[in-house]
Amino acid sequence: MTNLYRYRFGSVVFDQGSFELSVDGGAVEIQRKPLQVLNLLLQNAGKAVPREEFIREVWRGQPTVDNVLANAIAKLRNAIGPAHAQHIESIPRVGYRLSVAIERTAISGSDAGMPKFRPGDHVPQREHFRLERRFGASEANDVWLARHIKTGEERVFKFASAEQHMSSLKREVTLARLLRNALGDRPDFVRIIDWNFSEPPYFVESEYGGVNLAEWAGADGRLAALALQDRLALFLQIAQAVASAHSLAVLHKDLKPTNVLVEPAGAGWQCRLVDFGSGRLLDMARLGVLGITPLGLTVVNGIAFDAARGTLLYTAPELLADEPATVRSDIYALGVLLYQIVVGDLQRGLAVGWERDIDDELLRADIARATDGDPVRRFGSASELAEALAALPKRHEARRAAMAEARQRQIEGEQLLALRRRRPWLYAVIGVLLAGLLTALELYAQLRTAREQTAHELATKSALNKFLIDDFIEAANPALAGRRDVTVAEAARTAAGKVDGTLVQTSPEVRAGIHAALHGVFNKLSDFPSALAEGRKAVAEWARSTAPDVEQRGFVMLTDVYLLAVSGHLDEAEKLLADAEALLKPLKPVPPELQAELLFQHGSIHVERRQFEDAFRDYAQAWAIARQPGFADPVIAGHVEGALSNMNTMLGHHAQAEQLARDLMERQVAIWGADHVRTCFTAFILANTLGYQNRADEGLALADKSIACLTARLGAQSTGVADARVTRATLLAQARRYREAAVAFGEVADLYGAVLGPNSEGRINAIANQAAALRNAGQLTAADVVFGAGLKLGADALGQDHPTMQALKFGAARTRLDMGRTAGVAVLLQGLDADALNESEQAPDWPARLALQRGRLALLSGDRARAAELLGTARALEAGRNDAADAIREIDDWLVKAGAAPRLAAAVGTRS
Template sequence: MSSTHSSRRRRRLWRFASAEFDEASWALRVDGAPAAVEGKPLEVLHELLLRAGEVVTKEELFDAVWPGVVVVEGSLATAISKLRKALGTATDSQSVIATVSRVGYRLVAPVEVASIDTPLAPRFAFASGDAVPARKAWQLERPLGDSGSEDVWLARQTKTGEARIFKFADAPDRLRALKREAALSRLVFAALGKAAPLPMLHEWNFDAPPFFLEYAWGGRDLLAWAEEAGGLPAIPIEDRLAVAAMIARAVAGIHAVGILHKDLKPANILIDEVDGTAVVRLVDFGSGRLLDDALLASFDITDPGSLDADLGKDEPRSGTLAYRAPELVGDAVPTVKSDIYALGLILYQLVVGDFSASLAPGWEGRVTDPLLRGDIGRAAAGTPGERLDSAGDLADRLERLADRRLAAAREAEHAAFLAEQKRQDERRAARRPWMRAAAASLILGLVGTSAFAAYAVRQRNEARTAQQVSEASYRFLAEDVLASVDPAHADAAEETLVAAVNRAGGTIAERFEDQPRIAGYLYATLARAFDMRSDYADAFRYYEAAERSYDRAGASGAADGVNVRLQHASALALSTQPGSLDTARGMIAAAAKTIDAKGIDSPETTVWLESARGMAALAGEDVPGSRDHFGRAWQAARTQPELFSPRQIVNFGQRHAFALIRLGDGAAAEKAFRPLVAEMTRLVGRDHPDTLFLRLNVGQALMVQQRYPEAIAVLDALLPVMEKRLGPNHRYTLLLLAARQQSLGGVGRYADAAVDGERVWRAAAAKDGPSSFAAVAGRTDIGISQCRAGKLDQGIANIRAARAAMTRGEALAQAIDAALADCLIQAHHYAEAKALLRTVDPAKVAQLVGDPHYGALVDLAFAEIALGERNPAEARRLFAKAGPHLKDTQDRFVQDRIKALEARLTS
């Protein structure tokens, strides 16, 4: 949090009608002259001024002005009457303070507020070094916040130095907010547990002034975060966007519980670091709103009053004016969309690097990225109905920004290409006059008519040959046309063909408006084709269109509709989008229920179900399960050659063999891959992308067997072909470099390995973002190579940075921790290395790295630590346990470690 400490306190001067109310002196003046008004009526006036223009219920006024005291309703009416008399409005009782029948009162006169400085004369006076009232073991250190009220303090335990935050209230007008905040904080923790995006609430005092809440230290606020970095512009935009995504995710969490914050602003958002990872927490729920009044009771939390979800427009809409949604200036009820508006403004300020920036007309000119400009506009739209539906939606958009930029760039390139095509028709006609027209007519004509014929045949149960024609059409489009090129690295003619396919896809809805099942078939055809090319953005778009079409046709429960959902789920599981694995699992479970409920008995559906389950298992780190599912899919596909093309069957085999690599069975994987390479070479040629990938798999299988020289020879020969055919930053090329890096490290060529790792990391971070699996793994591998080369400081720094960047993957996190522990052992930091290794599950990491003896490596590390801590007996025990499993290792670094440890134990 930012903090200011002053000998003066800022108080407000309220001007309304012909009156002034001075908070500093707690005095009312009317027409410039002091008005003799008692304390309770002034407290009522203060409450009305705090929420000028809003209805303040009688219950809220009783709670604020007469807390814990039973009073008759006439006491409030008397106080209002005294105020009206003092204000000189007895003959026009509604002109300043209006009565809302059976509800409460509203101050309706226009109000102006000025901030004035007065000598510090608080109702309680704190100074640094004072003991916290009623908490003598805690000592006040400094006030936090920039409001000047000095009601939030950092305190420390006098013996341990532990930090806590105390939030005080010195009068009844603040007590209600503390009670509200305590109830909502307890509700969030009851619902979300450790995932709650709030500081922990430890204690509270509502019995006697000064009232307070006691929180755990939650970090510094956004203003201080920016100030410590030298200002927002000094912070890399990627870091600012990552924080914005975390803020949106935190707000989505409290919304999911059923709570509105209502006062989101930089001062109420904290950033802390936990184990080197940034964490965002929200604070100050004193204005929060409960969306369901049954929530408190469901968690046995006492309602403090004024949290009734049914209060609607009468509920307070307090919050910082700059971040308040436009509709709340009037009588609109606060909603989720109100908080989203504040998120949009905060995102804008983070993007432009200025916390004072507002969404004034022309704000768009300061945001150069059109995607971010659109996200801000959707979040902070003036009308609630035009805003994003949820804070989670905004978080998803920001977390997927790198992927969206790539897709947008591809779309822009596509559009520019089409424009150039239109301008250069004559020139292109001179080169290849048949390409565009032939491609478009071929795809729409051949596939459209054959698909129509196929469905007609199915419906009439006519000749089988028509179905075969349809399948041949699909195979030609999906495999011979589309899958033969890479959209990022194709030549002009190939790119024209892909563009033609996308143009054709755009006409399906119109051409087959009355035949949604045929439209679904065509969309599914295009989706599978782009899926085979790992072009997930287009694949997902066509899968979704296919599912909508099958729904319109009433065929979502038929085999074709289910197959499309399973294929879509499989692609989602393979992608790295946030939440995609959970979505895929849900789709697979729903499809399985449909299969059972509808009694679908289709061999094709069985294959797709097993394949989708295998992909979800692989993405979820259940490698044995993925091997079994892929094996069943492959075997079933091989028995149905009339349903699956030879290339599809090879692809199913590749997935099964890759699972063997992940299980560390490199010999079995190599045995499976070599005939697959031969078959794919026969089908599409030796340098086709699918064949190149299978050849890469052979190199990986050799690496897993620690046949490093052979693996390096295979990968060295393959690299220039891949770079020429696919490009230097294609995902297959990066996978090859990662495999070669590990193999180079295995033979002791650590400097060369680090070069490959650097290339993988930078390309993956630029393409998929620094938190992607490839980028995190690549940077970890750099660190491993650097540590093995003796560059411990650089290696440890890279591995720590990789760990901080990762956002998902339990096994990957443990593998990184183990790699860091190895470096720390070399640097003789045994305590930290031991703590890291104790969190590692060797079985899980073994499946990730494909090493069945990974547990022995962990034992070896523990033996080194034991020896470093002067416990040779324990070191010998662990070394004896690890040794038999590592005696045949071909990894040069592990060999050197074993020799060194053995020499020290026998000396």
């Protein structure tokens, strides 16, 4: 018998036997790799575990992605909670250490083993049934066909000999009851009749549903002999059964031929889905509604979870990387099974070159989409896959029509080439304009989804081609512009002025499409006034149209909500948001992408109004929508997840913020690559939250890469680059490199001034941060000058009560007191509010900070009694915090100068 252990520290318990983690008495959902990391830390408690040892022991020397250990540590810290996460110490350039006393209790690690069943044995506790044939056996289960002695009725019994192997049986019973109660008796699921969980051998008893698909297919080459149409019909039964389970939030997690049974049905065959022992339930509320006890399911935050993984051949790549199972991991298994059924060979794996086995191009594309390595690119649901297969004949017809259209586009391309030959100057400017043209086309391509090809769409494409050739590119003609280095922005502005005149004979929706494309161009160029102007024109054209594109009109309006909000026009942004909601309300239902975008823009306005808790709520609701199976737009999902990560950072939830940002980056790298604009934006979001975890060096490396990437793709003068530079400057300050931070914030202030205007909030914030960095660097005179400039600028642009103005006043007062000056300090401190200051910089001790500066002012003004009173208040406020040692030392130094330390010591305690 092998001894395993149950470890405990605080309220955290880890059981090696079941490999399960619980905190505060409740089971915690966490992937296996972070648990293996915890196991290694517990076995070496108090010792430093080198990074190399983690990689060798947990990942067998082959990490799946960069930062794989840091990701696992972040997930582990998040799972055990902030009170316990502090015990996992990062040791720079070495690894990690668990620095906490642990309790260790030995537990039994082995079982008595499965009874040795033989054909002819009576079924334990079911004496009227005798075992007839073994279907299969494993370390955990033994599956037999049994027959009633008198009636000859067949049953299937699945046995487990030990409690630690019983969870899969309980899970199978629970999920089978849910499917039957919700869907009724159906021929595509096997009915569970009874179970025994009271004494060993434990078992589940079910009806006999036929032979498994692998056995059925091999009988006389039955599957290979079927026509392709009949094979697809067989697969559709399986896919539709999976879709029905998914509709109840039930994942199978072990789809394979041996878990599909086949039985004769009339002139054909009936497939049945069996063995939900590895399954997962995503919505526990369904059990409560049906009055079902959740046997065998670990319940965490409303999610039923288990760590079981399916058969390797059918296991999606993300599961091998210890990501949680989703609808799309079941779809991957269906895709592999579809390939095998189509080729008529259930032994064949989906190896390199599999495409050569499939003659049908559309079928080949369906299998490729179902088994894509990136789950985001797979079918959004099993029903979508089934519908695609059922519609194959119609899709073949549509493909023939598309090929005819492609030929027409080729002819148009040849005409464009001839035009270029007549304009040799194009070769000189095409390098300058190429990136901008791609930017323009990218958004426009997104404006029209894969809908029926109508005459309207052909007219739109033709108008777009004409506009790009005759107006956009022509704007860069050296003969007209007078020079060869015309920028994309200049060409776009020139072309924008010609839209309504050039396209006056086209329909309103065509003009709306062109204005929407330009709206996207100017947005990406950070020319917000031009973007807003084009957005308004697009919306106005759609309003005139007899067939307006309501969804795209809504997207443009919502983008303009964001542009107005970040430009400081909050009242106008809120009105436009209300207009967008009214426009979209009649849609039945509102597409989930628009629902998420609406919530995202509500959050954007709350952020600009410094209502961070409200913004967090909006972003969390938007993310709940965006992470659902079938959500079609990874760009919107990325915006939402990035915003939620940022808001977690603002509210001090740093582990959650880091995990969201890392997960988002991994998906973006897989979809668009490491150097895509979206990935680079997420890099500085991640860098920002690392800085707040005292990991500024890691953050700076990410921020530098982000800045280089965004500069190359957006140009040096863009809000994206400015935002990334803010993050870098903040990281320098967090690393106490204050002189460098002051220079960096000064550059950011200049950049925001150029992009958003000299009176923009972004510029004033940067000036405030520059002044604070100068003060921390000891350059008090320079800091005082910069604080003064920020106060003068902010008084007109922001108003005296704005959080940034409050921060400027506090910083200016503190700097003058550092210089030993009292002139004007009382005015600066008057009216400062801890809540408003907290909106500018999240900190728990603003009341104490204010009392400290007021006490310093009283001391420098000669009022020692008042100084002692205020400094004593500051110390008492700081004494209630765990991380206030430095602040208390500073206050005590001032108390000594005020001659009040002995008296105060008796009242509030001496410093430690």
